[in-house]
Amino acid sequence: xxxxxxxxxxxxxxxxxxxxxxxxxxxxxxxxxxxxxxxxxxxxxxxxxxxxxxxxxxxxxxxxxxxxxxxxxxxxxxxxxxxxxxxxxxxxxxxxxxxxxxxxxxxxxxxxxxxxxxxxxxxxxxxxxxxxxxxxxxxxxxxxxxxxxxxxxxxxxxxxxxxxxxxxxxxxxxxxxxxxxxxxxxxxxxxxxxxxxxxxxxxxxxxxxxxxxxxxxxxxxxxxxxxxxxxxxxxxxxxxxxxxxxxxxxxxxxxxxxxxxxxxxxxxxxxxxxxxxxxxxxxxxxxxxxxxxxxxxxxxxxxxxxxxxxxxxxxxxxxxxxxxxxxxxxxxxxxxxxxx
Numbered sequence: 557x558x559x560x561x562x563x564x565x566x567x568x569x570x571x572x573x574x575x576x577x578x579x580x581x582x583x584x585x586x587x588x589x590x591x592x593x594x595x596x597x598x599x600x601x602x603x604x605x606x607x608x609x610x611x612x613x614x615x616x617x618x619x620x621x622x623x624x625x626x627x628x629x630x631x632x633x634x635x636x637x638x639x640x641x642x643x644x645x646x647x648x649x650x651x652x653x654x655x656x657x658x659x660x661x662x663x664x665x666x667x668x669x670x671x672x673x674x675x676x677x678x679x680x681x682x683x684x685x686x687x688x689x690x691x692x693x694x695x696x697x698x699x700x701x702x703x704x705x706x707x708x709x710x711x712x713x714x715x716x717x718x719x720x721x722x723x724x725x726x727x728x729x730x731x732x733x734x735x736x737x738x739x740x741x742x743x744x745x746x747x748x749x750x751x752x753x754x755x756x757x758x759x760x761x762x763x764x765x766x767x768x769x770x771x772x773x774x775x776x777x778x779x780x781x782x783x784x785x786x787x788x789x790x791x792x793x794x795x796x797x798x799x800x801x802x803x804x805x806x807x808x809x810x811x812x813x814x815x816x817x818x819x820x821x822x823x824x825x826x827x828x829x830x831x832x833x834x835x836x837x838x839x840x841x842x843x844x845x846x847x848x849x850x851x852x853x854x855x856x857x858x859x860x861x862x863x864x865x866x867x868x869x870x871x872x873x874x875x876x877x878x879x880x881x882x883x884x885x886x887x888x889x890x891x892x893x894x895x896x
Contacts, residue, residue, distance in 0.1 A: 559728045560702040561662050562762055564616065565790055570824050570849055573794060573832025574610035574618035575842050577666070579809070581606065581621075591633040593625045596645040603646065607653040613839035614846030617662035617830065618653075619705055620646040626692045628670035628680070639688075640695035647699025664705035664730070665696030667718060674713040682717050689721035697727055706731035707767050707794075710742040712753055723759035730830070732767040732792050735778045739876030746876035747781030754789065765792030768834045771799050772811060772819040773867040776826060777860065777875045783827040784877075793828035795819060797836035798868075809836025816841040817848035818866045825855045 564571055581592050584602050596603055603621050610618040625643040627636040635642070647665050654661040670688055672680035693704055704727045706718045715731060722729045733741050733750055740746050745753075747766070754764045766778045775795035782791050798811025811819075816833060823831045831849070833841055864870060 559762075560660065561617070561664075561728065561730075564660060564662065565762065565829060568616075568829075569854075570828075571616045571662075571830045572614055572820075572842065572846050572849060573664075573792070573830050574615045575613075575833035575837030575839070576797070576835050577606065577619065577621060577623060579807075579836050580609065580838065591624060591630065591635065592621055593623075593630065593642045593646065594633070594635065596621055596642050596649065600645070600649055603649050604653060607650050609839045610842060611653060611657060611661055613842035615832070615842055616660070617664055617832070618650065619664045619666040619707070620650045620696065620699075620701060621666070622646040622692065622696060623666045623668035623707070624671075625695075626667070626670055626688050628672055628688055629668070632671075640691050640698075643692045643695030644699040647696045647701040651700035662702045663700060664703050665693070665699070665701030665727075667692055667696070667704055667706045669709055669711075669714055674711050674717075680714075682713065685714060685717035686721045686724070689718045690724045693722055693725035693727055697725055701727075703727070703762065704729035706761075709733045710745070712743070712745055712749070715753070716757065719757045719759050719761070729759075729761050730763045730765075730792060731761045732765045732794060734768040735766050735774070735876070736769045738872040739774070739778065739781070739874055747778045748785055748877045751782050751785035751787050755787075761789070763790035763792050763830055765794070765828065765830070767792070767794035768796060770871040771796055771868065772815065773863055773870050774872075776819065776822055776858070776863045776867065777870060779823060779826045779828050780857075780860070781875055781877050783857070790829035791827055792830040792832075793823040793826075794830075794832045794834045795823075796834045797838070797841055800836065811836060811841070813841045813844035815867060817844040820845035821848050821852050821855070822858050822863060822866060824849060826857055
Protein backbone atom coordinates (compact mmCIF):
# COMPACT_ATOMS: atom_id res chain seq x y z
CA UNK A 557 0.00 0.00 0.00
CA UNK A 558 1.53 3.31 -1.12
CA UNK A 559 0.79 6.26 1.14
CA UNK A 560 2.52 9.33 2.55
CA UNK A 561 3.86 7.63 5.66
CA UNK A 562 5.17 4.47 3.99
CA UNK A 563 6.90 6.71 1.43
CA UNK A 564 8.52 8.73 4.22
CA UNK A 565 9.59 5.56 6.06
CA UNK A 566 11.23 4.28 2.87
CA UNK A 567 13.17 7.52 2.40
CA UNK A 568 14.19 8.34 5.96
CA UNK A 569 16.27 6.73 8.70
CA UNK A 570 14.08 8.33 11.36
CA UNK A 571 10.88 10.34 11.61
CA UNK A 572 10.17 12.81 14.39
CA UNK A 573 6.61 12.55 15.70
CA UNK A 574 4.92 15.12 17.94
CA UNK A 575 4.68 15.48 21.72
CA UNK A 576 1.88 15.83 24.23
CA UNK A 577 -1.69 16.73 23.32
CA UNK A 578 -3.27 16.95 26.77
CA UNK A 579 -0.39 18.76 28.46
CA UNK A 580 -0.33 21.43 25.78
CA UNK A 581 -4.12 21.85 25.77
CA UNK A 582 -4.22 22.22 29.56
CA UNK A 583 -1.68 25.00 29.18
CA UNK A 584 -4.07 26.62 26.70
CA UNK A 585 -6.94 26.55 29.17
CA UNK A 586 -8.56 23.12 28.91
CA UNK A 587 -10.14 22.16 32.23
CA UNK A 588 -9.79 18.75 33.84
CA UNK A 589 -12.80 16.61 33.00
CA UNK A 590 -13.59 18.43 29.76
CA UNK A 591 -13.54 16.59 26.44
CA UNK A 592 -10.56 17.91 24.42
CA UNK A 593 -12.33 16.84 21.22
CA UNK A 594 -15.01 19.49 21.75
CA UNK A 595 -12.34 22.12 21.20
CA UNK A 596 -12.22 21.04 17.54
CA UNK A 597 -15.45 22.99 17.11
CA UNK A 598 -15.34 25.37 20.08
CA UNK A 599 -11.72 26.53 19.75
CA UNK A 600 -10.40 25.43 16.35
CA UNK A 601 -7.77 28.19 16.50
CA UNK A 602 -6.22 26.56 19.58
CA UNK A 603 -6.17 23.14 17.93
CA UNK A 604 -4.53 24.66 14.88
CA UNK A 605 -1.94 26.20 17.21
CA UNK A 606 -1.39 22.82 18.89
CA UNK A 607 -0.57 21.20 15.57
CA UNK A 608 1.51 24.13 14.32
CA UNK A 609 3.64 24.19 17.46
CA UNK A 610 4.72 20.60 16.86
CA UNK A 611 5.47 21.14 13.18
CA UNK A 612 7.33 24.39 13.84
CA UNK A 613 9.42 22.56 16.45
CA UNK A 614 10.46 20.02 13.81
CA UNK A 615 7.88 17.23 13.87
CA UNK A 616 7.42 15.30 10.62
CA UNK A 617 4.21 13.75 11.93
CA UNK A 618 1.56 14.93 14.37
CA UNK A 619 -1.50 13.33 15.91
CA UNK A 620 -4.97 14.82 15.62
CA UNK A 621 -6.99 15.95 18.63
CA UNK A 622 -9.22 12.88 18.54
CA UNK A 623 -7.75 10.52 21.13
CA UNK A 624 -11.03 10.26 23.05
CA UNK A 625 -13.17 10.86 19.97
CA UNK A 626 -14.90 7.48 19.85
CA UNK A 627 -18.55 7.04 20.77
CA UNK A 628 -17.79 5.09 23.96
CA UNK A 629 -15.61 7.87 25.38
CA UNK A 630 -17.76 10.74 24.12
CA UNK A 631 -20.80 9.17 25.77
CA UNK A 632 -19.38 10.44 29.07
CA UNK A 633 -20.00 13.96 27.74
CA UNK A 634 -23.31 13.26 26.02
CA UNK A 635 -21.64 13.61 22.62
CA UNK A 636 -21.55 10.00 21.43
CA UNK A 637 -23.47 10.86 18.25
CA UNK A 638 -20.77 13.36 17.26
CA UNK A 639 -17.86 10.89 17.10
CA UNK A 640 -17.51 10.92 13.33
CA UNK A 641 -17.99 14.68 13.07
CA UNK A 642 -15.49 15.64 15.77
CA UNK A 643 -12.87 13.27 14.39
CA UNK A 644 -13.40 14.59 10.87
CA UNK A 645 -12.92 18.18 12.00
CA UNK A 646 -9.77 17.30 13.97
CA UNK A 647 -8.25 15.91 10.76
CA UNK A 648 -9.47 18.80 8.60
CA UNK A 649 -7.67 21.29 10.82
CA UNK A 650 -4.58 19.11 10.70
CA UNK A 651 -4.73 18.82 6.94
CA UNK A 652 -4.74 22.59 6.60
CA UNK A 653 -1.70 22.93 8.87
CA UNK A 654 0.25 20.21 7.05
CA UNK A 655 -0.56 21.43 3.55
CA UNK A 656 0.74 24.93 4.32
CA UNK A 657 4.24 23.58 4.95
CA UNK A 658 6.96 23.41 2.32
CA UNK A 659 8.01 19.93 3.46
CA UNK A 660 6.09 16.68 3.85
CA UNK A 661 4.15 16.51 7.12
CA UNK A 662 2.04 13.49 8.07
CA UNK A 663 -1.42 13.95 9.61
CA UNK A 664 -2.00 10.95 11.88
CA UNK A 665 -5.57 10.40 13.01
CA UNK A 666 -5.38 9.60 16.72
CA UNK A 667 -7.58 6.76 17.98
CA UNK A 668 -7.49 5.97 21.69
CA UNK A 669 -9.04 3.12 23.67
CA UNK A 670 -12.78 2.85 24.21
CA UNK A 671 -12.32 3.03 27.96
CA UNK A 672 -14.32 -0.18 28.35
CA UNK A 673 -13.17 -3.66 29.35
CA UNK A 674 -13.29 -6.13 26.50
CA UNK A 675 -15.37 -9.32 26.74
CA UNK A 676 -15.37 -11.82 28.33
CA UNK A 677 -14.14 -9.89 31.38
CA UNK A 678 -16.13 -6.80 30.43
CA UNK A 679 -19.15 -5.83 28.37
CA UNK A 680 -17.40 -4.49 25.24
CA UNK A 681 -17.80 -7.14 22.55
CA UNK A 682 -15.46 -7.47 19.58
CA UNK A 683 -18.25 -6.56 17.17
CA UNK A 684 -19.17 -3.39 19.05
CA UNK A 685 -15.53 -2.32 19.36
CA UNK A 686 -15.06 -2.76 15.61
CA UNK A 687 -18.16 -0.65 14.98
CA UNK A 688 -16.97 2.11 17.31
CA UNK A 689 -13.46 2.21 15.85
CA UNK A 690 -14.78 2.05 12.29
CA UNK A 691 -17.01 5.07 12.82
CA UNK A 692 -14.10 7.14 14.10
CA UNK A 693 -11.79 5.88 11.35
CA UNK A 694 -14.23 7.00 8.67
CA UNK A 695 -14.41 10.46 10.20
CA UNK A 696 -10.63 10.81 10.28
CA UNK A 697 -10.42 9.54 6.70
CA UNK A 698 -13.00 12.08 5.54
CA UNK A 699 -11.04 14.84 7.24
CA UNK A 700 -7.88 14.03 5.31
CA UNK A 701 -5.75 12.02 7.74
CA UNK A 702 -2.83 10.32 5.98
CA UNK A 703 -2.76 7.44 8.43
CA UNK A 704 -4.70 6.23 11.47
CA UNK A 705 -2.81 6.12 14.76
CA UNK A 706 -4.00 3.75 17.48
CA UNK A 707 -2.39 4.59 20.82
CA UNK A 708 -2.30 3.83 24.56
CA UNK A 709 -3.95 0.43 24.14
CA UNK A 710 -3.71 -2.16 26.93
CA UNK A 711 -5.79 -5.11 25.72
CA UNK A 712 -4.78 -7.22 22.69
CA UNK A 713 -8.47 -7.78 21.94
CA UNK A 714 -8.99 -4.04 21.54
CA UNK A 715 -5.90 -3.72 19.33
CA UNK A 716 -7.23 -6.51 17.08
CA UNK A 717 -10.69 -4.92 16.88
CA UNK A 718 -9.15 -1.62 15.79
CA UNK A 719 -7.09 -3.36 13.11
CA UNK A 720 -10.26 -4.92 11.71
CA UNK A 721 -12.04 -1.57 11.78
CA UNK A 722 -9.19 0.17 9.97
CA UNK A 723 -9.33 -2.48 7.25
CA UNK A 724 -13.03 -1.73 6.80
CA UNK A 725 -12.09 1.94 6.39
CA UNK A 726 -9.35 0.96 3.92
CA UNK A 727 -6.78 3.03 5.80
CA UNK A 728 -3.13 2.43 6.64
CA UNK A 729 -2.36 2.64 10.33
CA UNK A 730 0.17 2.50 13.13
CA UNK A 731 -0.53 1.21 16.61
CA UNK A 732 1.12 1.59 19.99
CA UNK A 733 0.38 0.10 23.38
CA UNK A 734 1.22 1.40 26.85
CA UNK A 735 3.54 -0.82 28.91
CA UNK A 736 3.03 0.69 32.32
CA UNK A 737 2.89 -2.31 34.68
CA UNK A 738 6.37 -3.76 35.29
CA UNK A 739 7.04 -3.91 31.57
CA UNK A 740 3.57 -5.17 30.67
CA UNK A 741 0.39 -3.47 29.59
CA UNK A 742 -2.36 -3.16 32.18
CA UNK A 743 -3.90 -6.31 30.70
CA UNK A 744 -0.64 -8.27 30.93
CA UNK A 745 0.82 -8.09 27.41
CA UNK A 746 4.62 -7.95 27.06
CA UNK A 747 6.67 -6.34 24.30
CA UNK A 748 7.43 -9.83 22.98
CA UNK A 749 3.72 -10.68 22.94
CA UNK A 750 2.94 -7.54 20.94
CA UNK A 751 5.68 -8.14 18.38
CA UNK A 752 4.20 -11.59 17.70
CA UNK A 753 0.61 -10.34 17.70
CA UNK A 754 1.03 -7.64 15.04
CA UNK A 755 2.41 -10.12 12.53
CA UNK A 756 -0.69 -12.30 12.89
CA UNK A 757 -3.12 -9.50 12.07
CA UNK A 758 -4.95 -9.60 8.75
CA UNK A 759 -4.50 -5.84 8.33
CA UNK A 760 -1.01 -5.18 9.70
CA UNK A 761 0.18 -1.77 10.90
CA UNK A 762 2.84 0.15 9.00
CA UNK A 763 4.65 0.52 12.32
CA UNK A 764 4.03 -0.57 15.90
CA UNK A 765 5.48 0.25 19.27
CA UNK A 766 4.95 1.86 22.64
CA UNK A 767 3.73 5.18 23.97
CA UNK A 768 3.15 6.79 27.34
CA UNK A 769 3.85 4.29 30.14
CA UNK A 770 6.00 5.31 33.10
CA UNK A 771 8.99 7.18 31.74
CA UNK A 772 11.57 7.35 28.98
CA UNK A 773 13.80 4.66 30.53
CA UNK A 774 11.02 2.09 30.76
CA UNK A 775 9.87 2.84 27.23
CA UNK A 776 13.40 2.35 25.92
CA UNK A 777 13.56 -1.05 27.60
CA UNK A 778 10.31 -1.94 25.85
CA UNK A 779 11.77 -0.87 22.49
CA UNK A 780 14.70 -3.21 23.09
CA UNK A 781 12.14 -5.91 23.84
CA UNK A 782 10.59 -5.40 20.38
CA UNK A 783 14.00 -5.49 18.72
CA UNK A 784 14.93 -8.69 20.54
CA UNK A 785 12.10 -10.45 18.69
CA UNK A 786 13.87 -9.80 15.39
CA UNK A 787 11.03 -7.70 13.96
CA UNK A 788 11.62 -6.04 10.61
CA UNK A 789 8.54 -3.81 11.01
CA UNK A 790 9.29 -0.16 11.85
CA UNK A 791 9.12 0.54 15.59
CA UNK A 792 7.48 3.55 17.24
CA UNK A 793 8.87 5.08 20.43
CA UNK A 794 6.74 7.79 22.02
CA UNK A 795 7.77 8.18 25.64
CA UNK A 796 6.72 10.58 28.36
CA UNK A 797 8.94 13.53 29.24
CA UNK A 798 10.06 12.10 32.55
CA UNK A 799 7.92 11.27 35.56
CA UNK A 800 4.82 13.31 36.55
CA UNK A 801 4.96 15.36 39.74
CA UNK A 802 2.06 17.21 41.36
CA UNK A 803 3.20 20.79 41.99
CA UNK A 804 0.99 23.71 43.05
CA UNK A 805 -2.17 22.04 41.83
CA UNK A 806 -0.77 21.06 38.43
CA UNK A 807 0.92 18.02 36.92
CA UNK A 808 4.49 18.67 35.79
CA UNK A 809 6.88 16.27 34.08
CA UNK A 810 10.50 16.35 35.18
CA UNK A 811 12.03 15.41 31.83
CA UNK A 812 14.13 18.29 30.52
CA UNK A 813 14.58 19.07 26.80
CA UNK A 814 18.15 17.80 27.08
CA UNK A 815 16.98 14.50 28.58
CA UNK A 816 14.46 14.05 25.78
CA UNK A 817 17.19 14.78 23.24
CA UNK A 818 19.24 11.96 24.76
CA UNK A 819 16.16 9.72 24.71
CA UNK A 820 15.51 10.45 21.01
CA UNK A 821 19.04 9.45 20.02
CA UNK A 822 18.94 6.33 22.19
CA UNK A 823 15.60 5.36 20.65
CA UNK A 824 17.02 5.78 17.15
CA UNK A 825 20.13 3.77 18.00
CA UNK A 826 18.01 1.07 19.65
CA UNK A 827 16.14 0.54 16.40
CA UNK A 828 13.09 2.83 16.51
CA UNK A 829 12.11 4.59 13.27
CA UNK A 830 9.30 6.88 14.44
CA UNK A 831 10.35 8.79 17.54
CA UNK A 832 8.29 11.28 19.51
CA UNK A 833 7.11 12.22 22.96
CA UNK A 834 3.96 11.65 24.93
CA UNK A 835 2.76 13.27 28.17
CA UNK A 836 4.72 16.35 29.19
CA UNK A 837 6.53 16.70 25.87
CA UNK A 838 6.42 20.33 24.80
CA UNK A 839 7.71 22.14 21.68
CA UNK A 840 10.99 22.94 23.42
CA UNK A 841 11.54 19.21 23.96
CA UNK A 842 10.78 18.48 20.31
CA UNK A 843 13.22 21.14 19.08
CA UNK A 844 16.04 19.59 21.11
CA UNK A 845 15.07 16.11 19.92
CA UNK A 846 15.15 17.22 16.29
CA UNK A 847 18.53 18.86 16.68
CA UNK A 848 19.99 15.81 18.40
CA UNK A 849 18.68 13.41 15.76
CA UNK A 850 20.12 15.57 12.99
CA UNK A 851 23.53 16.26 14.52
CA UNK A 852 24.53 13.26 16.63
CA UNK A 853 26.01 10.33 14.74
CA UNK A 854 24.32 6.95 14.92
CA UNK A 855 25.77 4.75 17.64
CA UNK A 856 25.63 1.14 18.70
CA UNK A 857 22.45 -0.25 20.17
CA UNK A 858 22.40 0.97 23.80
CA UNK A 859 22.63 -1.37 26.74
CA UNK A 860 20.28 -1.26 29.71
CA UNK A 861 23.05 0.36 31.72
CA UNK A 862 23.56 3.11 29.15
CA UNK A 863 19.83 3.81 29.16
CA UNK A 864 19.62 4.19 32.93
CA UNK A 865 22.80 6.28 33.02
CA UNK A 866 21.27 8.73 30.53
CA UNK A 867 17.59 8.67 31.41
CA UNK A 868 17.29 7.43 34.99
CA UNK A 869 16.39 4.20 36.70
CA UNK A 870 13.71 1.78 35.54
CA UNK A 871 10.50 1.76 37.56
CA UNK A 872 10.66 -2.02 37.98
CA UNK A 873 13.37 -4.66 38.08
CA UNK A 874 11.90 -6.63 35.19
CA UNK A 875 10.47 -5.90 31.75
CA UNK A 876 7.88 -8.66 31.62
CA UNK A 877 9.75 -10.81 29.08
CA UNK A 878 12.20 -12.47 31.49
CA UNK A 879 12.32 -16.23 31.86
CA UNK A 880 10.59 -17.73 34.87
CA UNK A 881 12.79 -17.37 37.93
CA UNK A 882 15.15 -14.92 36.24
CA UNK A 883 14.81 -11.32 37.38
CA UNK A 884 17.38 -9.97 34.90
CA UNK A 885 15.88 -8.38 31.74
CA UNK A 886 17.38 -9.83 28.56
CA UNK A 887 16.02 -7.67 25.71
CA UNK A 888 19.47 -6.96 24.22
CA UNK A 889 20.39 -10.57 23.54
CA UNK A 890 20.35 -10.02 19.78
CA UNK A 891 22.63 -7.44 18.24
CA UNK A 892 21.34 -7.62 14.68
CA UNK A 893 20.28 -4.17 13.55
CA UNK A 894 16.90 -3.89 11.89
CA UNK A 895 17.01 -2.59 8.35
CA UNK A 896 16.26 1.15 8.26
